[in-house]
Amino acid sequence: MRTKIAIVSAVTAIPLALSACGSSGDSAAADGTKSIGFISQAPRNDGGFTQFGLAGVNAAIEADKNLKLSSIVDNAANSQEQIQGLESLATKNQIVVADGASFNKAVAVVAPKYPKVRFILVAADLDAYAENVTSVTAAVGYNAIVVGAVASAHSRTKKLGMIAGLEVPSTTAWYHGMVQGAALENPNTKVVETYTGDFNDVGKAKQAAEAMIASGVDSILSDLDSGSRGVYQAAGGATSPTDVYDVFALHCDSSPHIIGSGVVSWSDILKNAVADAAADTLPAGAISYGLGTGALRFEFCPGKGTPEEKALVEKITKDITDGKIVADKGVLLPKPAYHFEQR
Structure with missing residues (x-):
């Protein structure tokens, strides 16, 4: 799940109606608004x-x-x-x-x-x-490298999974990053991916997670929104220990199976x-x-993560920001041919 926050302000929805070109309100109001x-x-x-x-x-x-x-x-x-x-x-x-x-x-x-x-x-x-x-x-692929390394270190079966809603560059980056990070920690760790077609469908997410767990996966990265509840449910109902990693924000109160998150603000x-x-x-x-901007980072839930795993997070993060770890193919979005700025 990407985050849980309160609605900051109420606004008015507008109808989806095609408007004529050239009538854009493209200058600020008289008061500068x-x-x-x-x-x-x-x-x-x-x-x-x-x-x-x-x-x-x-x-x-x-x-x-x-x-x-x-x-x-x-x-x-x-x-x-x-x-x-x-x-x-x-x-x-x-x-x-x-x-x-x-x-x-x-x-x-x-x-x-x-x-x-x-x-x-x-x-x-x-x-x-x-x-x-x-x-x-x-x-996000940089975050995923860290997640992959941590999940591999924490895994008992050395089989990891990633579940997302749609197969778009930003979601596949999580998968490819996990693959690279897992290999850094243990070259024998395997990572599988599943796309449910919907970031918010709890039932589909639960089914996907159950299928992964049945195949031996014991650590799942959930690149979902409200659909993550299905992953939590599957982990809670598993007969063997199953860990969950979130993306974008920590949701430690949502499930005792959550280890941490590749936080993206x-x-x-x-x-x-x-x-x-x-x-x-x-x-x-x-x-x-x-x-390097602080907008991305890995965080453990309170009480989770061994000293060795926390040290691994620091090392992988530093090696990425120092340029010692270079992203593999698919970990980062392709750079456009026009002006590009990496912050």
């Missing part, structure tokens, strides 16, 4: 990635009285809904946040029609440079990006946040 539109594939209160990103937007607004969140489109699941939602938001806002990797194609279609609107694409890059688009990603990343966009200092192109 800049409005922000937010669009996501999942529900805004999904208890996970979407809610985490929305919290970052709200944090930027709380820090700047000249910003306001005017509208949200959530549950934009297919390409038509995403394009229509982006069109509708771009007519009313100076900044539009597209929260999720699946929006890269829709943003590429809509952004050129609204050259004065700043689009922030989260967790994916565009295929080509756009002057009014900045993609912000987290180098999307809230901090979005707060930073929105604040820079409001100040007109956000560069176009792509920005990736890594372990």
Whole structure:
């Protein structure tokens, strides 16, 4: 599960209606206020990635009285809904946040029609440079290397698993990172992957986890939102000890089987990006946040992790930030051909 946070503020949803190009509210209001539109594939209160990103937007607004969140489109699941939602938001806002990797194609279609609107694409890059688009990603593969090493050290069967909703670059990065990290700790450790097709389906997640456990997997990384509850349930019902690792945030109270998490503070990343966009200092192109920024890190749940495992976390993290460990193929998102900044 990606995070559990309280809803920061209430906003009004807008209908998914196609709006005419050229009518964009692309300049600040007379009082200097800049409005922000937010669009996501999942529900805004999904208890996970979407809610985490929305919290970052709200944090930027709380820090700047000249910003306001005017509208949200959530549950934009297919390409038509995403394009229509982006069109509708771009007519009313100076900044539009597209929260999720699946929006890269829709943003590429809509952004050129609204050259004065700043689009922030989260967790994916565009295929080509756009002057009014900045993609912000987290180098989650680095976190996954640490998770893989820890999980391998803690595993009894040396069989690890990763469960995610959709097979997109940001989720496969968790898998490839786990493979690399596990091999660093023990070259004989195996890692398997499963994609349920839904980040929030508890039943599918439980079935996937049960299948893994039946095959001998004793440590599972859950790259899910509310669907993680299914993984916790499967671990709780297993006849043999099964460990769980979360992504993005710690959920130690959710299950006694959780060892730790590859924490990614999307809230901090979005707060930073929105604040820079409001100040007109956000560069176009792509920005990736890594372990050196503090936005990514591995954390154990209280009372979990041996001294040796904690020392392993420190060593792997330091070796990555010092450049001694270079990411294998698939661990990081491919660098775009245009302006790219690794932070």
